[in-house]
Structure formats: C-alpha cells, structure tokens
Amino acid sequence: xxxxxxxxxxxxxxxxxxxxxxxxxxxxxxxxxxxxxxxxxxxxxxxxxxxxxxxxxxxxxxxxxxxxxxxxxxxxxxxxxxxxxxxxxxxxxxxxxxxxxxxxxxxxxxxxxxxxxxxxxxxxxxxxxxxxxxxxxxxxxxxxxxxxxxxxxxxxxxxxxxxxxxxxxxxxxxxxxxxxxxxxxxxxxxxxxxxxxxxxxxxxxxxxxxxxxxxxxxxxxxxxxxxxxxxxxxxxxxxxxxxxxxxxxxxxxxxxxxxxxxxxxxxxxxxxxxxxxxxxxxxxxxxxxxxxxxxxxxxxxxxxxxxxxxxxxxxxxxxxxxxxxxxxxxxxxxxxxxxxxxxxxxxxxxxxxxxxxxxxxxxxxxxxxxxxxxxxxxxxxxxxxxxxxxxxxxxxxxxxxxxxxxxxxxxxxxxxxxxxxxxxxxxxxxxxxxxxxxxxxxxxxxxxxxxxxxxxxxxxxxxxxxxxxxxxxxxxxxxxxxxxxxxx
Ligand code: NAD
Numbered sequence: 396x397x398x399x400x401x402x403x404x405x406x407x408x409x410x411x412x413x414x415x416x417x418x419x420x421x422x423x424x425x426x427x428x429x430x431x432x433x434x435x436x437x438x439x440x441x442x443x444x445x446x447x448x449x450x451x452x453x454x455x456x457x458x459x460x461x462x463x464x465x466x467x468x469x470x471x472x473x474x475x476x477x478x479x480x481x482x483x484x485x486x487x488x489x490x491x492x493x494x495x496x497x498x499x500x501x502x503x504x505x506x507x508x509x510x511x512x513x514x515x516x517x518x519x520x521x522x523x524x525x526x527x528x529x530x531x532x533x534x535x536x537x538x539x540x541x542x543x544x545x546x547x548x549x550x551x552x553x554x555x556x557x558x559x560x561x562x563x564x565x566x567x568x569x570x571x572x573x574x575x576x577x578x579x580x581x582x583x584x585x586x587x588x589x590x591x592x593x594x595x596x597x598x599x600x601x602x603x604x605x606x607x608x609x610x611x612x613x614x615x616x617x618x619x620x621x622x623x624x625x626x627x628x629x630x631x632x633x634x635x636x637x638x639x640x641x642x643x644x645x646x647x648x649x650x651x652x653x654x655x656x657x658x659x660x661x662x663x664x665x666x667x668x669x670x671x672x673x674x675x676x677x678x679x680x681x682x683x684x685x686x687x688x689x690x691x692x693x694x695x696x697x698x699x700x701x702x703x704x705x706x707x708x709x710x711x712x713x714x715x716x717x718x719x720x721x722x723x724x725x726x727x728x729x730x731x732x733x734x735x736x737x738x739x740x741x742x743x744x745x746x747x748x749x750x751x752x753x754x755x756x757x758x759x760x761x762x763x764x765x766x767x768x769x770x771x772x773x774x775x776x777x778x779x780x781x782x783x784x785x786x787x788x789x790x791x792x793x794x795x796x797x798x799x800x801x802x803x804x805x806x807x808x809x810x811x812x813x814x815x816x817x818x819x820x821x822x823x824x825x826x827x828x829x830x831x832x833x834x835x836x837x838x839x840x841x842x843x844x845x846x847x848x849x850x851x852x853x854x855x856x857x858x859x860x861x862x863x864x865x866x867x868x869x870x871x872x873x874x875x876x877x878x879x880x881x882x883x
Contacts, residue, residue, distance in 0.1 A: 404435035406581055406605055408444055409588045411451040412598025418443045423578045423607065428494035428724040429714040429762045435492075437581050440606035445573070445613030448602040452544040452571035453619050455599030460541050460569040462597075464518045467567055471515040474563075474594035478508050481590060485583065489554055490715040492580040494723040494763075495678045497715050500555075506846070507559035507587075510864065513846040514563035520869045521568060533881050539873045541569030542621040542645070546614035548575045548635065550627040551726050552681045552785075554583035560850065561624045562591075562601055564868040573602045573620070575610045577627075579726055615639050622871065624863060625649065626683075629783065629809075629855055636858035647859040647871055649852060651783040652683045652811035655804035656840070657826065658691040658699055659797060662816035663838070668702035670840030671789070674814070676710060676767045677841075679725050680787040683856075684812045684834065684843045688773070688780060688790045690800035696793045700749055700771050703789070707750050707767040712757040724763040725786055731763045734786035738768055741779040741790075746770040752787060775806055783809065797822055805831040810854035812842055833857070 404425075407414040417438030425435035438444075459467075478485065482504050489500035525536040547561040554576065562572045576584035584603055591601050604610050614620050615638045622645035625635040632650035639646035656674065658667050674686035691699050715723035725731050735753060742748055748770055752758070755766025765787055773780050773790040780790055794800045797815075804813055814836035815826040823837050833851035836842030844850055849862035861871040 403433070404582065406435055406437045406585055408438065408440060408448065408605055409585065409601075409603040410448045411602070412592055417441065417605070419606075425492060425579065425581060426727070427491055428726050429716075431761045431763070435582060437578060437605040439578075440604050440610050442609055442613040444604050444606070445610055445617060448573045448604045449544055449617050449619050451599045452573055452602055455597060456541075456543055456571045459571055459597060459600050462569070464521050464569070467569065468515050468517045470595045471511055471517070471563060471567055474591055474596075475508060475511045475515060477590045477594055478504070478511060481586075485555060485586060487716070488583050488586060490723070492582045493551060493554055494726060495681075495715050496720050496723055499678050500715065503553055503556050506843075507555040509846040510556070510559040511563045513865070514567040517567035520866070521873070523875070529879070532883050533879065535877065535879045538876045538878065539568075540876060542872060542874055543570060544573065544620050545570045545622040545624070545872060546573045546575070546620045548611055548614065548623065548625045548627065549577055549584070551577040551579040552678065552683070554580040555587070557626045558584050558587060560626070560863040560868070564864070565624075565872045566596070566600055568869060568872045570872055571600045571602075573604060573614060575604055575606065575614065578605065578607050581605050611635065612638075615644070616642055620644060622646070624871070626863070632858055645871065647861055647863060648857065649683070649850065649863060650856050650858065651809060652685070652852065652856050653687050653783050653807045653809040654684060654812040654814070654832070655688045655690055655800070655807070656686045656814040657797065657800040657804070657816065658689060658695065659815070659817040659819065659822055660692045660695045661818045661822075662695075663818065664695065664699060664702060666838060667816035668699060668706055670814070670816070670838070672703060672706040672710075674840035675789040676707065676722055676787045679723055679765070681725060681785050682841065684841045685785075686789065686814065686840060687784065688792060688804075690792045690794045690803050693793050693795060696771075696791070700769070700791060703769055704750050707769060710767055712755055712764055712766055714762070722767065722787060725765055726763065728763050730786060731765055734765050734768075734784060734788060737779055737782070737784050737786070737788060741770045741773070741777060744777040744779070745772075746774075746777055746779060746790070747772045775803065797825055801826065801829045805829075808855040809852075811852035811856040812836065814840060814842060
C-alpha cells in the first residue's frame, strides 16, 4: 500500500491505517525548492478532520496501551530495519521536498533512525521504581503509564528527524499519535507512516492530518489530546505553548534560534573555519543549530574572515541531488526575498559586506537559491544580529575576549546552541559555566545531541519543561502512579 507514484503526488490524510479524503476541498501546493516545480498537493484539512483522527486514535489507544511493552518495542525494531532498507529513498525524498544536499539528507535519515533505536528500548525506559521498606512492612512503588492521544506539529527543515523526535517515543510508551507535518514538506511524513504500518503497527496508532493553522488549532483545542509536541518558529511556538497549556495540555514547544560561535586566538583556525562554514551554510542555514553569528577575538578576526570567505567561495551551489553540491535552495521564494531584505538592512545599518550571496550565479534561478553571505563588523543594534534569519547568512562580531563574547551571545533572547573554538581547558570551563544556551559545542560546529539525550534549548528557544528526545521524551509522554502498600 503506498500513495507514492512517480511524478505528481496527491496526498490525503492517514487515519486508521488508510489514506482518506479531507472534508475540505482547499489545497496547498508542495514545491521542489530546487526547481520551483510543483511536486504534490495536500488538503488544508479542517477541525472536523482533526476530530475524526483523534476519535480513531482514542479508540486505538484502548488496545495499544494494553499491548505488552516488549511487543510494542518489537514493532520499532522492525521499523528500524525498514528505515535502514529505505534509507536512500527517504533521503532522496527529503532532498526533493526540502532542498538540502543529499549527503545532509542521508545524515538526517540517520538521526531519525537513531530516535527509533532509542525508542525501541521502551521496556527499560518504561520501568518504574520501588522501595520495599518505606516503613515497617510498607512498600512504595512508582509505575509509568502512557497519556492517551498526543499530537505532534513539525517544521519544514527536518522532515524526517523532527517527527522522529516525537512519534517513536510516544508510541513506544503506549500513546497513540496524530501528526501534522509541515505543509511545505509533507511527503516524508507520509512515507514514515506507511513504513510504520508495514512494520506491523496497528491501525489508528499513528495518524497524519495534513494542513496548516486549522489543524494546529484543532489539536490544541481538542479535549482528548493530552499533550502537544511542537517544533517551529518562535512566535508560533509561544502561541502553541500558551494555547495548549490554557487548554490544560502538556506542551513542549521547541522554537527559534540565533546560535553564536566564539573563536579565541588559541583556536585551530583551520578547524574553526571549516566547522563554521558547514554550520552556517549547510542545509542553507535552515537548521535550528546553524551558526548565525561568530564572535571572534580581534587579533585573529582578519585571518578568520579571510578563511571563511575562501571556503564560502568554494561551496558548490545547486540541486541537492547533484553530486558534490553542498548548498541547496532555501525553502520558498519568500524566504529568499526575506534574506535579500536582511542583506539590504545589514548594509544600511553599517555592517561590512564581505561576501554577497546575491551575486552567485544560481541565485538567478530556477529554484530559490541564495549564495553564502558574510557580514563583518556586525553590532548588537543591527537587525542581522537580532533576528533569526534562517538562511545562509553569517554575521561576524569582533570582541576583545571570551567574557565579551559570552556577553554578546547571552544578550540574545534565544538560547539554543553555542560553540567555542579554543585549545584552552580553562576557557572551555568559563564558557560552559557562563554561556546561556542549552546545547554547547567545543571545537564542534553543530552540537546537536543524539537521540538518547534531550534537545535542550531554553529562553525563547524553548517553552515547556521536558525537552524532546532521550529520557525527557519518555517523561513527557508518560504519567506516573504511586502505590503504597502494607504487608502484614
Ligand atoms: P513554522 O513556525 O512556520 O511552522 C511550524 C509548524 O507550525 C508547521 O507545521 C506550521 O503549519 C505550523 N504553523 C505555522 N504558523 C502557524 C500559525 N500561525 N498558527 C498555527 N500553526 C502554525 O516553522 P518552519 O518555518 O516550518 O520551521 C523553521 C523554524 O523552526 C525555525 O524558527 C527553526 O529555528 C525552528 N526549529 C527549531 C528547532 C529546535 O529544536 N528548537 C528544530 C527545528 C526547527
């Protein structure tokens, strides 16, 4: 069973193990950002579609939550094998709908598979705790249970990895799931659901409702949806968190970012320049862990800027399916226009434009390409420092030392990732103790935690308590019962 045919794909909703029509006849077109061609359309589903999916998921919860945990885990083992078998196909699909280079997409599929591998450990992860003697002949125990129906709302930039932060752990812990993928990259999610069914998941445990705001609001307002996992931009994350919690749900809302990389004079500059180039321009800068700002010590700033410019000039721009391409398109024409607006604002506010990504040949189209852009002498008063641009645009701020660099990074309202390039152990300690960010890298450009650790942003980069992935994920998707018993 597959909805995937060659050429144009007409997506429906996946509810109760079947592809079903939406109640809405409004559609959204899905475009390959590398070519500008329409590759699919999805329904802009209604609140009634959400209600239908939640009803089915609620019914499925009755038996799924009673299915033995090792049996649930076995389905995930099978799923892991299917994902490995379909690795190339999935990566290609990511590149076609998102635009990132195929090598990046292969890496993304790996990240998704790792989440499934973590979730397959459910029999250990779901264990409770006991204390046999809290008082004479009295013992106490904690038991872990699923919540019920949970919802997931995902962004365009990681169509495989981000849904895999959510549904494998939620399902392994006995919940049933309704996913609303990004309307800009819905194809991969559809394939993930089909493969899950092939792995033996009973119908109704994983459902997909395609669409946009109405589906999000339907999930946030539905009384039978017990928790919401959200990943996306800051204003929407804040909205989802406020509305979801006002409707008495658990919410984890992972949000935007403006990650700073700090380069000290004792750093290995070759390594720093390579890592920053990858972190700033890989995936077209559309990573929540992208390097957006470099704070560099003044004495090495000229040399670092020179090396970054040389590396940026060597980047091959083009369709991510083409061998050797590193920089694919941004997701839509409007994102390209927005990036150009930011370049103009950087110039107007007095930053020094070192490399102008508007001038690269691929930018004239077709597709939504932007070359790597580098600004030097950026200041905190400039919009290019303040806003999440989410494009291949790197800002360089010159600082006198690590203390000033950390102050600059901490002035941002975001606190997702931060990196330090140095050879000094004491600088590493000073950085770790003082930086306001949840995911730190030392001589590593994209320090995204692996599936068995939480994805740990805070401030305006995260709303909620328990993060995605790792044991936080298990905590988020389960509730506990305490039993105190007397034996005489
Ligand atoms: P987005 O906020 O536009 O969309 C995310 C989801 O929210 C989509 O499913 C979309 O349909 C829905 N949505 C959008 N506007 C809405 C509205 N007004 N009301 C209700 N629902 C709405 O985000 P995006 O552009 O798809 O993704 C990029 C953003 O995601 C960036 O800001 C990036 O930093 C962030 N992101 C964060 C992390 C993290 O771990 N913190 C990871 C990946 C992406």
